[in-house]
Amino acid sequence: MSSASLMSNRRFQVRETVLDSALYLFAQKGFFNTSIPDIVAHSGVSTGSIYHHFSDKEEIARALYDRHVQQMDVLINAIEAQYPQSEMRCRKIILALFELTEKEPMVMAYMLHARHQEFMPDVAPVCSSRPFQRMREVVAKGMRDGEIRRMDSMVAAVSVFGGAMKFIQFYLDGVLERSLSDYFDELWCNAWASVRA
Amino acid sequence: MSSASLMSNRRFQVRETVLDSALYLFAQKGFFNTSIPDIVAHSGVSTGSIYHHFSDKEEIARALYDRHVQQMDVLINAIEAQYPQSEMRCRKIILALFELTEKEPMVMAYMLHARHQEFMPDVAPVCSSRPFQRMREVVAKGMRDGEIRRMDSMVAAVSVFGGAMKFIQFYLDGVLERSLSDYFDELWCNAWASVRA
């Protein structure tokens, strides 16, 4: 391994450590209730080092956001590669999001719950991010292919995914009695029934 | 009018002025991006006076929250009084929320979008507040009465209201091409189809 790639690996490591702590703290207490000293204490990385890797607190939030937009995008890539039909794609996307929510609730809390625009002024709302655009595109394709009834494409997308997203929110808010996956079958049955051709 | 009630009216007036400004600013920029000086500038009420009426910034947020929980509750009262059937109640509740969103977007932005728990540590998530509890109760009643198929009551509630709530979020995020009410018929058709007996 070259010394250049070793250095950039170390660089990468520190960034990831900081982002992991930021994820934990932002998801737990929110961006504004998390101070740089909090991140220093939780990550073990010093103030100076943090500011060496990130220009300011906002950039930490932005890097974190980008990291997990990409994570979700990769998830959707895998599903689209494996399943050609829109129905199965939608099903699997919801299942994948449910799984992600239960395995890494902090990721979903930060991606879905946080009001990103309050601390990243120039970022578009989450629902305009690539993964969510692609979820709508899967539904639009299903409509073109005749799997889904003709209707407004936004209405279709919301009918398919809206309930699941709401359930994720309930899960993160701790108002659910059982695990997310326990609700999936009934929920999916309703969602698909409302749009199928 | 007695001097006591005159005084309490004045007292009421100042509180409302402050709450109106807080609503505007919290909805626009968020709680943490709104300073007391911002509220002073926007409301024309002085710092000292604000702190005479509210113990701290958090109490402003709480009073605002209570005011609009009650506003929504009154809305639901009116609907329940007029319509006995669950189907019509659900329909009318969604219509009322759409109307409120278009007429007073700041109210809905503050009530639905804000992460209340980040600045009011002891408050329950919005979805546990009275209006949203009652929406779920309307659906549960519909199930008991045989208007809605037997299923998990949370799944039913989410299937009926989830899509509409998602649309409100889209509206507030400015990603909708048309007005909310334009989507209502198609949306309601899907939602009700997914749960009706």
Next chain:
DNA sequence: GTCTATACTGCGATAGAC
């Protein structure tokens, strides 16, 4: 590149006159 120590700023909250 990483650390400690610290400068600077802006805000929440109070004091105290009227």
Next chain:
DNA sequence: GTCTATCGCAGTATAGAC
């Protein structure tokens, strides 16, 4: 009850040694 002036502090970001 309302105002202006101000205190104290928390927190971001930087300076500068190593």
